[in-house]
Amino acid sequence: MNTEHAWRYILVGAAISILPILIVFRLISVQTNPQEVSTFNDQSKLYEGEYHTFYPARGQIYDRWGNLLAGNKTVYQIGIELQEVRNPQTIALTLNVVLGLDYTKVLGAASMSPSKDAVFAVVADFVPPDKVEQLNQLAQQIVDTYKGSQDKNAPSLSGLKTVPHLMRSYPEKDVASNILGFVSRDNKGYFGVEEKYNELLAGKPKTVWMPLDPNRVSELPNVPDGASLVLTLDRVIQAEMEKILDKAIQSSGSKSGTIVVMDPKTGEILALATTPRIDLNDFSSYFDTFNSNTPFDRGVSQAYEPGSVYKVLTMATALDTGAVKPQTTFLDKGVFEIGGTLIYNWNGGAWGPQDMTGCLEHSLNVCLAWIATQTGAKNFYPYMQNFGIGHLSGVDLAGEVPGRLKIPGDADWYDADLGTNAFGQGVSATPLQMAAAISAVANNGKMMAPHIVRSMINKGYQYDMDQRVIAMPIKPETARTLTEMLANSLEKESSDALVPGYRVAGKTGTAEIPTPMGYTSNMTNVSFVGWGPVDDESCCSNLGFLVYIWLEKPTTSIWGSEVASPVFSQVVQRLVVLMNIPPDDVRHQLRGQ
Amino acid sequence: MERVQNLTNAYSQAPWRKQLQFLGLFLLVVVFIGLVAGVYLSVTARAAKVGRDIQSMQSDLEQYAQSNVNLQSQLGFLISASEMEKRARNMGFKPIDMDQAIYIAVPNYTDRRPAILAPAPGRVVVSAPALPAEYSETLFDWLDRAVLQSPFPLINLKSLFEVKP
Numbered sequence: 001m002n003t004e005h006a007w008r009y010i011l012v013g014a015a016i017s018i019l020p021i022l023i024v025f026r027l028i029s030v031q032t033n034p035q036e037v038s039t040f041n042d043q044s045k046l047y048e049g050e051y052h053t054f055y056p057a058r059g060q061i062y063d064r065w066g067n068l069l070a071g072n073k074t075v076y077q078i079g080i081e082l083q084e085v086r087n088p089q090t091i092a093l094t095l096n097v098v099l100g101l102d103y104t105k106v107l108g109a110a111s112m113s114p115s116k117d118a119v120f121a122v123v124a125d126f127v128p129p130d131k132v133e134q135l136n137q138l139a140q141q142i143v144d145t146y147k148g149s150q151d152k153n154a155p156s157l158s159g160l161k162t163v164p165h166l167m168r169s170y171p172e173k174d175v176a177s178n179i180l181g182f183v184s185r186d187n188k189g190y191f192g193v194e195e196k197y198n199e200l201l202a203g204k205p206k207t208v209w210m211p212l213d214p215n216r217v218s219e220l221p222n223v224p225d226g227a228s229l230v231l232t233l234d235r236v237i238q239a240e241m242e243k244i245l246d247k248a249i250q251s252s253g254s255k256s257g258t259i260v261v262m263d264p265k266t267g268e269i270l271a272l273a274t275t276p277r278i279d280l281n282d283f284s285s286y287f288d289t290f291n292s293n294t295p296f297d298r299g300v301s302q303a304y305e306p307g308s309v310y311k312v313l314t315m316a317t318a319l320d321t322g323a324v325k326p327q328t329t330f331l332d333k334g335v336f337e338i339g340g341t342l343i344y345n346w347n348g349g350a351w352g353p354q355d356m357t358g359c360l361e362h363s364l365n366v367c368l369a370w371i372a373t374q375t376g377a378k379n380f381y382p383y384m385q386n387f388g389i390g391h392l393s394g395v396d397l398a399g400e401v402p403g404r405l406k407i408p409g410d411a412d413w414y415d416a417d418l419g420t421n422a423f424g425q426g427v428s429a430t431p432l433q434m435a436a437a438i439s440a441v442a443n444n445g446k447m448m449a450p451h452i453v454r455s456m457i458n459k460g461y462q463y464d465m466d467q468r469v470i471a472m473p474i475k476p477e478t479a480r481t482l483t484e485m486l487a488n489s490l491e492k493e494s495s496d497a498l499v500p501g502y503r504v505a506g507k508t509g510t511a512e513i514p515t516p517m518g519y520t521s522n523m524t525n526v527s528f529v530g531w532g533p534v535d536d537e538s539c540c541s542n543l544g545f546l547v548y549i550w551l552e553k554p555t556t557s558i559w560g561s562e563v564a565s566p567v568f569s570q571v572v573q574r575l576v577v578l579m580n581i582p583p584d585d586v587r588h589q590l591r592g593q
Numbered sequence: 594m595e596r597v598q599n600l601t602n603a604y605s606q607a608p609w610r611k612q613l614q615f616l617g618l619f620l621l622v623v624v625f626i627g628l629v630a631g632v633y634l635s636v637t638a639r640a641a642k643v644g645r646d647i648q649s650m651q652s653d654l655e656q657y658a659q660s661n662v663n664l665q666s667q668l669g670f671l672i673s674a675s676e677m678e679k680r681a682r683n684m685g686f687k688p689i690d691m692d693q694a695i696y697i698a699v700p701n702y703t704d705r706r707p708a709i710l711a712p713a714p715g716r717v718v719v720s721a722p723a724l725p726a727e728y729s730e731t732l733f734d735w736l737d738r739a740v741l742q743s744p745f746p747l748i749n750l751k752s753l754f755e756v757k758p
Contacts, residue, residue, distance in 0.1 A: 060665070063708075067673075071665050074663045129663075166662060171672075175673075217645075217648055230710065235674050239678075457711045576691055
């Protein structure tokens, strides 16, 4: 190398080296200065990752045939990323036009300066997808129009963010609304199945740290969806019962009504129609429809004095204890005294000698009060307790009330109560409790646990719920005898409840309504309980139903036989078609083949 | 001494050759560092791309899950009881009355069964790991399996060690 030119090489080498040296120097200074280390650490943490909460999809609810009753749909949260906002006016105007939001409020939110405490402003939530699509189209139009514009005031929706999430949807709208309940915006179930199984349906959200660095990408956490439920409900039967109920309420001028349809052999509730109902997709109408005294589901949440349908339980007790036999004769003189109280028949008349079927056929209070005394309070009340009167049935629906059964020893129980309780006054129960209790008579003495959930689907498996016998309050022969008596009594009185081609058993009920002053109201509650098909092989039939009807304060007639009985007939005429139950003669013929 | 000097001069390399060697060595180091840096960059870039793809797919997965429940819900609305009834009526159907139903005996007919939307929980069968033995056995294990315990041993090793009386 020529030494006289060496300085040039040294100069070039030095010039080239100075930049790396400066970089190395800066690196060392940054790494060794605690303040700088802390600053850069803080900055890097901002972009290192974020906490992400994974919300499991709420479990779906199906009817017994797999039709969706409650599902989920995507809605959007609309927010503003303050750091990215370029033109707050455009955002405010757009949201005002598309979503109808208050211009001033949105402008205020969009104009906020980003700070450590404010980076994102939520301006709307639960926005439907079509509105979000409109927003996206507008945003795209603005981008296309003002692409490359240097004008700082050019319209821009930069900073406007849409965050999707799920909310509940109910395809059947108001059908079975009282059974399903609804889910509020904070994903909490209210009433019905949604409340009873809220924890199971909701699943458990999981919050995890998700690094943004693609080199440190981690596996998505396993957040299983909430469990799904298959109900015992048949949506078509439910919808039909609601239609029949609405018509019955209208034609009878009743205040409200309830129809319970269950399978007495399994305890499955096939339908539970009641009023009022709401479209669950618009649950905000709840406050307009239900005042503080209106239960969401009268079937389980409103106890009432059932009246003469209760005579089924009184007679079952008397027959089971041997206090009376079907042939036992009672001379009805039109009045019966018990505990200082005089009991009269519904028409105030004396019906003369009656066998037990006659007592049921004519619904004689005097006779039933006498039967209760023959049974004795010592037997009567334990039987009622075995029938589940006075305590919760345990049905898997939220908001069940126990009703009231006064028993000897209670401060407010008097001897006269035995007489009045015998025909369903002075005792209260919900329609479902009554249906469950009387199902023991329809099911050979076995009382199955009433339930609404048939199976549960969790983590890919379907678990069937057990069908439990909760009590055997009466003997099978008692149940069969009483069923026959009640079927005969309907036939003898040519009841409006009869269904051509099908033999059914049943009992009407007309109950006075207690007021704080006693039974002073002219209004009544009318009921009917019936089951079928009742034939020689009813014990072995796989096709069975029990129907309980309650109409509150009808105005066209105060009698159950005139208001509730025809409704039972209508209900059964639809049920036999929907449940594919052939008429008795066809069924016997098919069995014989 | 002069002889030594001559020998040294004769076997020492020319200055230009030394510079060339130094330059070559330097370039070799630079190329090596470049290669390592290149390989490192390539691998990390590919890893980052794969990571980014995974993040994107995770996001897609979330969207598909939402879309799935959305579609289920839409389907629910389309086949709801009221919609189906409306459609049936529009097609000229009407609900039958009780006395219009005709029942016939169908041999081996099984009644409609309630919905089965998922399998019942059964015995959990844990599948055995499908890792071939070659990945876990030692050479001696292989010898034992393939040679000694084989029905057709390559060689009868046992016979080699058997002591015959």
